[in-house]
Amino acid sequence: MxxxxxxxxxxxxxxxxxxxxxxxxxxxxxxxxxxxxxxxxxxxxxxxxxxxxxxxxxxxxxxxxxxxxxxxxxxxxxxxxxxxxxxxxxxxxxxxxxxxxxxxxxxxxxxxxxKEIVYKELSEIIFSMLDVAIEHEKASEYKKELLALKKEIYFNSSLLNTYSVRESIKKLIEKKEKLEDEYFNQLQEKLKQAVKALTYVMNTFTKDINNYGDIFQTHIDQIDSLVNVESIDVDEMSKKFIGIAIKIKESTISMNNKIKTLSETIQKSKQTIEELQNKLKEAQESLIIDSLTKVYNRRGLWHFLEYEIEKARRYDKNLSIIMCDLDTFSEINNTYGHQAGDKVLEVFARTAKSLSRGSDIMTRYGGDEFLIIVPEANLEQACQFAEKIRTETEKLKFKYKDKEFHITVSLGVVQFRLKDTIEMFIERADRVLYEAKKTRNTTSKETI
Structure with a gap:
């Protein structure tokens, strides 16, 4: 007891x-x-x-x-x-x-x-990825929504529902893409209108020049006719010459003013067109360039792969793709932090790009996965390229504080088939990559 x-x-x-x-x-x-x-x-x-x-x-x-x-x-x-x-x-x-x-x-x-630390880190990543730097009337409204989500994630992480957060991010991604497309189209339209306005001004000026030439020729003809008159009073001739001279002066002053105005208009139009071209270039890059690695993003991948597939079909050319996945990347993030992970992605993308030909297209498929489009290359040629990437990646050295670490990459290589859609082509590459990932640091190619 x-x-x-x-x-x-x-x-x-x-x-x-x-x-x-x-x-x-x-x-x-x-x-x-x-x-x-x-x-x-x-x-x-x-x-x-x-x-x-x-x-x-x-x-x-x-x-x-x-x-x-x-x-x-x-x-x-x-x-x-x-x-x-x-x-x-x-x-x-x-x-x-x-x-x-x-x-x-x-x-x-x-x-x-x-969980809160992870959510806070994610909120920073999401905010930087979803942020937009565009001059669009809807951009301020979008930024308010983005900031509201960031605050919600940052301050109420323990109360958040994962599904609702995922859905909110998904909706923002859709809004961002739509916003960027609208902005891009708006810039294109503005550029088109600016060029059209300049063309109109130039055409009008050309007509003015022709009119001025006609008027000037009329005055010359009047002078010639006066000179050829055999008997005319000198005073009367003087008066007529003075009248013609005044008209020539007025026409010339008017023409000079038009030239001056046109010069200013052309200068302003040129400046406007250059600004629009620069904005269009920046917008185009933000649409298809990955901000971290500076290679093409998934939207860029779809654009170029669609073009290369069409070219391969039309001209009966070879086409291959290489899908790359960095081994143990999540472990690097967990051990050394997201900044170290970002550095790894940047260096790998730069390394793979430096080994490629001018016609090869390096893209970031998502996360730590990259996809390289290799035009006019068969399976064996693409495999040789993939092996170069794999061996060079092995040699890379990274340092975090006093610790040094290395990375490896697994690669899957496939060649285009006539029946392939973009989705089918990428799906086959993903399956081959999956086989390579089983052993890691391996290049696998599809069996034909």
């Missing part, structure tokens, strides 16, 4: 000593009554302890369920679970359950902290 409650243990010892000291029936009846009362209290104590144990067990189960959703196999977690295992090997008492519950509560709090 020993318990972990000192007062109850003292009472038990007391009644045991009383029973030993009984000498008569009256003493026995008195002790018996006290023991009955104590038994009732002890029963209540046991019921209460059972309820406490049940509550703790339920709390442990609930906590474990929550942890299972956000499990992070860090060293701290592993050590904590190891401690729980050791506790469970001993006798399961209330104090043991309390210890387990404390450990699990700490794990739960660390889960929330970890």
């Amino acid at each position: 020993k318990t972990d409650d000192a007062s109850i243990n003292d009472a038990i010892e007391k009644y045991i000593n009383l029973i030993k000291s009984i000498k008569d029936e009256d003493s026995m009846n008195k002790v018996r009554e006290n023991i009955v009362n104590f038994s009732i209290k002890y029963g209540d104590y046991l019921d209460n302890k059972k309820k406490q144990n049940d509550y703790l067990i339920k709390a442990v189960i609930n906590s474990l369920s929550q942890i299972a959703k956000d499990y992070d196999p860090s060293k701290y977690w592993q050590e904590s679970f190891q401690h729980i295992k050791e506790l469970l090997k001993s006798e399961i008492t209330y104090s043991v359950l309390e210890n387990i519950n404390t450990i699990i509560k700490n794990l739960l709090f660390s889960t929330k902290d970890t």
Whole structure:
């Protein structure tokens, strides 16, 4: 009947000593009554302890369920679970359950902290990727929505529903693409109108020049006719010459003013056209260039691959693609941080691009996956190129603080078939890459 409650243990010892000291029936009846009362209290104590144990067990189960959703196999977690295992090997008492519950509560709090840190890092990445730098009337409205999502992710991460966040980001991506397309089309239209306006001004000026030439020729003809007149009064001729001279002067001044105005108009139009061309170039780059690696993004991939497929079909040319995936990239991010991961992506893209021909097209397919379009190359030629990328990637060295690390890449190579759509072509490359990823640091090619 020993318990972990000192007062109850003292009472038990007391009644045991009383029973030993009984000498008569009256003493026995008195002790018996006290023991009955104590038994009732002890029963209540046991019921209460059972309820406490049940509550703790339920709390442990609930906590474990929550942890299972956000499990992070860090060293701290592993050590904590190891401690729980050791506790469970001993006798399961209330104090043991309390210890387990404390450990699990700490794990739960660390889960929330970890989750918040991850969400905050993600919010920064999402914000930089989804931000737009365009002059469009709808851009300010879009930026407000983006900022609102960032704040929600940043300050309420523990309360967020993953599905709703994903849907919000998806909607923003769609809005961004639509916004950029509208802005790009708007710039193209403005450029078209600016060129059209300049052309109109130039055509008008050409007509003015022709008119001025006609007027000037008329004045010359008038002078010639006066000179050829045999008998004319000198004063009258002088007056007519002066009249013609005044008209020539007026026409010339008018023409000079038009030339000056035209020069200013041309200069302004030229400046406007140059500004629009620069904005159009920037917009075009933001649409198809990946901001981090400076290679083409997925939109650029679709554009160029569609063109190369059409060319391969029309002229019966070879065409291959190489899909690349950096091995253990998530581990690099987890170990050294996202900045180190970004550096790895930049260096790999630059390295692969430096090995390519002028006609090869390097694109970022997504995350740590890249896709290279290799025009006029068969499977073997593309494989040789892929092997160059693989071996050069092995040689790359990265340093984070005092630690040095290396990366490897897996590559899948396929050749275009006449029946291929873009989706089918990429899907085959993805399947071949999957085979390469099984062993890592491998180049796999499709079996023809």
